[in-house]
Amino acid sequence: KKSSPLFGKKVLVTAGPTYEAIDPVRFIGNHSSGKMGFALADELARLGADVTLIAGPTTQKATQNLKRIDVVSAQQMYDACLSVFPETDITVMCAAVADYRPKQVATQKIKKQQSDLVLELEKTTDILASLGSAKKAHQILVGFALETNDEENYAKSKLEKKNLDLVVLNSLNDKGAGFRSDTNKITIFNKALERSVFEMKAKADVAKDICSAILKIAK
Numbered sequence: 001k002k003s004s005p006l007f008g009k010k011v012l013v014t015a016g017p018t019y020e021a022i023d024p025v026r027f028i029g030n031h032s033s034g035k036m037g038f039a040l041a042d043e044l045a046r047l048g049a050d051v052t053l054i055a056g057p058t059t060q061k062a063t064q065n066l067k068r069i070d071v072v073s074a075q076q077m078y079d080a081c082l083s084v085f086p087e088t089d090i091t092v093m094c095a096a097v098a099d100y101r102p103k104q105v106a107t108q109k110i111k112k113q114q115s116d117l118v119l120e121l122e123k124t125t126d127i128l129a130s131l132g133s134a135k136k137a138h139q140i141l142v143g144f145a146l147e148t149n150d151e152e153n154y155a156k157s158k159l160e161k162k163n164l165d166l167v168v169l170n171s172l173n174d175k176g177a178g179f180r181s182d183t184n185k186i187t188i189f190n191k192a193l194e195r196s197v198f199e200m201k202a203k204a205d206v207a208k209d210i211c212s213a214i215l216k217i218a219k
């Protein structure tokens, strides 16, 4: 509807984990369920946005009408994000992207050996940082931060280093927050480093709070 607050806005959301192959049957992954990213994509669509959701491996289903692109690895997520980003007005990077991947991917299943196995890992590309440096003045970029220690300082330095407009901090120190949980407890920092602290709530309601913060800075 034309009266919807995000009508006509092109929005990109990433969600879920990435899987980095070790061999044809094994991977390095993480505990991200995709719940927060899907809740955000649904809420942004409900607000009238034209949403593209780029999702890593997850069992989540979107309830709203949106464009979904499924990917597996950090490299695939990077490629998909780069092709969509130039056209977007608002981008929210909620995916838990692997920071490292196996340097060699074995073409056959690695056999059990007598000795220990050493895996060499190489860095993946930081998608959010790449988008941050490509960002145009009219584009809004929102990142997430999940830390186990000194979390507020890391969140603020992430905001500045990656050229973000908002950073959403979710702490693993709060019970019921973060991975797999249906609830989350967040703190949002804006560019002026002003802090908004929210109560623990259902991820659908957390998504509403994040969208309100986005609406405040969206023109």
Ligand code: C5P
Residues within 6 Å of the ligand: 014, 074, 093, 094, 095, 096, 097, 098, 099, 124, 125, 126, 127, 128, 129, 142, 143, 144, 145, 146, 158
């Ligand atoms: O620096 P850190 O990885 O903790 O930042 C987390 C934020 O960066 C999240 O928004 C996540 O989606 C994004 N990210 C990314 N690409 C990576 C690593 C993280 O987009 N390779």
